[in-house]
Amino acid sequence: MGEKVLMKGNEAIAEAAVKAGCRYFFGYPITPQNEIPAYLSWRLPEVGGVFLQAESEVAASNMVYGAAGAGARVLTSSSSPGISLKAEGISYIAGAELPAVIVNMMRGGPGLGGIQPAQSDYFQATKGMAHGDFHLLVLAPSSVQEAVDLTIDAFALADKYRNPVMLLADGMIGQMMEPVEFTREIDPETLPDKPWATNGAKGREKNIINSLALDPAELEKHNLKLKAKYDQMKEEEVRFASKGLDDAETVIVAYGTAARIAASAIELARQVGYKVGLIRPITLFPFPEEIINQTADKVANFLTIEMSTGQMIEDVRLAVNGKKPVHFYGRTGGMIPSPEEIFEQIKIIGGAKE
Amino acid sequence: MKEVAGKPAALTDKPFHYCPGCTHGIIHRLTAEVIDELGIREETIGIAPVGCSVLAYEYFDCDMHEASHGRAPAVATGVKRVHPDKVVFTYQGDGDLASIGTAEIVHAANRGENITTIFVNNAIYGMTGGQMAPTTLIDQKTKTSPAGRSRELTGSPLKISEMLSVLDGVTYLERVSVHDTKHIIKAKKAIKKAFEIQLAGKGFAMVEVLSTCPTNWGMTPIEAMKWLEENMIPIYKPGVLKDIEDGE
Amino acid sequence: MVKEDIIFAGFGGQGVMLMGRLLAYAGMKEDRHVSWMPSYGPEMRGGTANCTVIVSDKEIPSPLTSKADIVVAMNLPSLLKFLDKVKPGGKLFINTSLIEEDVARDDIEVIEVNANDIALEVGEGRVANMVMLGALINKVGIVKMDTIKSSLSDVLSKRNHDLLEVNKQALDNGAKLV
Incomplete structure (x- = not known):
């Protein structure tokens, strides 16, 4: 061991x-x-x-x-x-x-x-x-x-x-x-x-x-x-991991594999000045509502990344409770989004650049 | 004073909910008597089915696990693999075992799971109100075969015991009936043997018990016993279908 | 070197997955962060098998890569499939024993290794993958050759342990090429 x-x-x-x-x-x-x-x-x-x-x-x-x-x-x-x-x-x-x-x-x-x-x-x-x-x-x-x-x-x-x-x-x-x-x-x-x-x-x-x-x-x-x-x-039992929430303007919510790829996208975005953070739910039920709701008070918007046409986003929206826009990007059917694709989405939703 | 009749210890005091004249009560009692006689009540885990005997877990006074429809042999497999030293039996009707649960019974039997199955065949779905079962006889009228079962439409009565008897994993398989005293005594012997085979670690044993359903057959209990004898027995012939010990 | 993304590609039976696993294992032994991601399913049986290996000094975010620092193409279909995946300024290792075509890119460095020929010289056709890996390690580093060699006995299945020495020889002979 x-x-x-x-x-x-x-x-x-x-x-x-x-x-x-x-x-x-x-x-x-x-x-x-x-x-x-x-x-x-x-x-x-x-x-x-x-x-x-x-x-x-x-x-x-x-x-x-x-x-x-x-x-x-x-x-x-x-x-x-x-x-x-x-x-x-x-x-x-x-x-x-x-x-x-x-x-x-x-x-x-x-x-x-x-x-x-x-x-x-x-x-x-x-x-x-x-x-x-x-x-x-x-x-x-x-x-x-x-x-x-x-x-x-x-x-x-x-x-x-x-x-x-x-x-x-x-x-x-x-x-x-x-x-x-x-x-x-x-x-x-x-x-x-x-x-x-x-x-x-x-x-x-x-x-x-x-x-x-x-x-x-x-x-x-x-x-x-x-x-x-x-x-x-x-x-x-709520568990999550987060990164870069201190200064984030945009927060990506993603779990599992999608969160790994989102983390690469965040590296790309941060290199050119986009302040992007990540909340990664580890328990999907119970869902980490509280951290998402609290984060909504501080950030401009959310981007949910999933390898589906949009399922967890419903829980993200419930947690954000209308405080801020919640955007979505997903690939599905076995396609895996690339960090570059996600970076494009970050640019589209206008994550503030320094 | 000597007690000459009484309830077996392996049955609770809860009154059966079964309809008047239904033979589930007899089969429960025979099973409980066997458990008593073998002294295994505290070692036994029974698996109840879905169907009329769904509440069997309230009647048998041993550990009981209520399965989903047809899956009792799979549940029994799970229990037995965890407790190979305990006695595990399933109690299933013909809808449960011969229709929705065919895969589970075939494979449990074929694996030679060291369990005992009591299979109650009354040629109809009782609990849901008298629909056609795979064991329903040709021309037998049920809620879902109002003109009588048609072979063209729904095939022939399924002789699942004959099917199972050809599997290598089956050690003992006998079909019995409980329509009269003579047959009841025979039925108990078969059930006892099916448990003894498990106790000896010899593999899968099953007893098919022909049973009545006066309510859904639309008969008095006495007419039902007669109907079983005259109509079911020619199709489902009682007897030992497989007994490895006897070389059958 | 902070992070290297490497794609190994070839046809089933060329030991492409093993090359990747050996590199990932050696990276782990050197206390680096590593990931090994294979292609899976019927596509592997149909022809090209490939895996992505990442060796990094930091935690690895995505175990997949859109643009690899290095692509190793062991046969022509793999070259055609993965040529575009090489980062500008990246490196492409091609197995010239099986690939005669010219590489239609001038923004990458192409390293030619006649892996099967060298393997046959070593006396074991199956170790072309190790010839290629030897060339790769000698050219790019990533991990030490000694670590690769000492990892072999852990990564090779036991039934192939009689081939340990010939694998090491293949690594050395590959290394000499570049």
């Missing part, structure tokens, strides 16, 4: 899950996340865990539902079309209040779409994962090291809230290699007991893992309990 290794994002996430004490993986192949199951197919047996390739994403997410209910730290991973199929299990996992971690290495859509990097599942991840009144906690890494750190955090957050957590990245984060360090390792034996798990009612009342509540009054109570968890996440 503590030694730098050069790893692909997907493999690093897989190893991070093992380091987080995850011993169970259920999944189904899909590009561009195949290195995750491939890695865990040999790595999990090495640590006494179970890797199982399911017959479908639907089955995989329901195996996760079973394993999570049985008290295990459990992972599944997929990419956009596969996540749509996993939605069923994820809704049940959220309803039954189980911890689980789901990785989505986004690719272009809708439908079969393409296999190149995209950020077009933002709405799905943060707002409309599946039926019912629920949210995932959504973490968006922008480097391989951050993917490792957030994967380890994801398991802890899932346990803390008994709620599914999604690591939302894209083919670029999954496929690229960067140096990473693993500084934490959790022995699953040392994790706190889960007294609600289905592991045999030995000397206790039986446990039931369930998302059915036929009495609407009872279900409403359950929904409000879930909402209280989401409110607590908003209080305690």
Whole structure:
């Protein structure tokens, strides 16, 4: 531990899950996340865990539902079309209040779409994962090291809230290699007991893992309990990174891969005197509303950069709450914006030049 | 005083919600008696389906996990892989297992998951109000086959047990019925064997139980028992479809 | 040198990804910031494979590059695809064993390396990539040749460890060319 290794994002996430004490993986192949199951197919047996390739994403997410209910730290991973199929299990996992971690290495859509990097599942991840009144906690890494750190955090957050957590990245984060360090390792034996798990009612009342509540009054109570968890996440779990906000006239809001490219664009812009800053949401749900709202008091305008036709921008606008204009630039379908394209947008919206 | 009849410990005191004459109650009881007799109530995790027996998690007094429609074998797989030393069973109807959940049951069986499946076949969707099931008989009238099931339109009754019996992962598969005492006794023996096979770590075991639905068949309970015997049994023949130990 | 963006391109089987990984790995060993971004998907099977490597003294913003400081073209389709990607004043390494065409740009420096021929002289046709990398390192620096060599055993898959020495030889012979 503590030694730098050069790893692909997907493999690093897989190893991070093992380091987080995850011993169970259920999944189904899909590009561009195949290195995750491939890695865990040999790595999990090495640590006494179970890797199982399911017959479908639907089955995989329901195996996760079973394993999570049985008290295990459990992972599944997929990419956009596969996540749509996993939605069923994820809704049940959220309803039954189980911890689980789901990785989505986004690719272009809708439908079969393409296999190149995209950020077009933002709405799905943060707002409309599946039926019912629920949210995932959504973490968006922008480097391989951050993917490792957030994967380890994801398991802890899932346990803390008994709620599914999604690591939302894209083919670029999954496929690229960067140096990473693993500084934490959790022995699953040392994790706190889960007294609600289905592991045999030995000397206790039986446990039931369930998302059915036929009495609407009872279900409403359950929904409000879930909402209280989401409110607590908003209080305690908001994460973001920012740069150059002190003197910024224009602030770019971007996450994940788009934020990396935006950072290059900001370097170009700053070289010629444009005062541009960056707010990079790390949690997409809960969304860093407050920093954006506060920043709106100081800057001239915002520019949201996404690899979609505009999804997160809705949350940026809600956070800015009409205080300042919020502009948008995006490429989609697997196209990645270049720093130069973003720089052009900075010039168009008139970021003040010294 | 000696107690000669009583509720099995593996059943809660909650009264069943099942319709009068429905045989789910019998099958629940048989399963619970087997759990008691094997002394595994505190080791057992049951997976409830979606369908009439969706509330099975309230009736069995062991750890229970309520699955989504058809996915009980996948949920059971997740539980069993985490707790290979525990006993895991699924309890599923014909809509759940033979329609929406065909992929999950086929692959769980083919993997030889060391679980036990109780498959209740009453040739109709009960919970949603009497629609056609894949197991509905030809010419059987349901809410969605009002003129009787047509082979041209919807194919033939699905013999899922016969299908599953050819899979290498299946250790034991028997079809039983609960329309009379003789068959009920046989059904219990089969269920017990299906659990014993799991306890011995021998792989996937399933018992298909032919069952009645007087409400949605539009019959009295007694007529329903008779209808099962005369109409279902010729199509779904009771018997051992696979038993690796007997070389079948 | 603050930051170098390098694109390696060739056809599948030329070890283009490996060249990039070896450079990135060596950069990491020298405590630099590095990133390695491959092309992926069916495009790789169809012909050209490529990867972008960035080695920098600072945190790397975008792991992709619009204009590279250096492009390494191991075959003609790669040259045609990436010629425009070389920054004005940048460097283009071409594998003249497989590319006979003249380069139609005069604002860049072109370094010609007959990588396959040299590899055959070393006695192993598959190490043309290392010949090219040797030339690149000797010409541009970026990382030390020793670091590249000492990284080989970590980056090469175990089943190819019998080729460690011939890879080192190829690096040296490539270096001598420039």
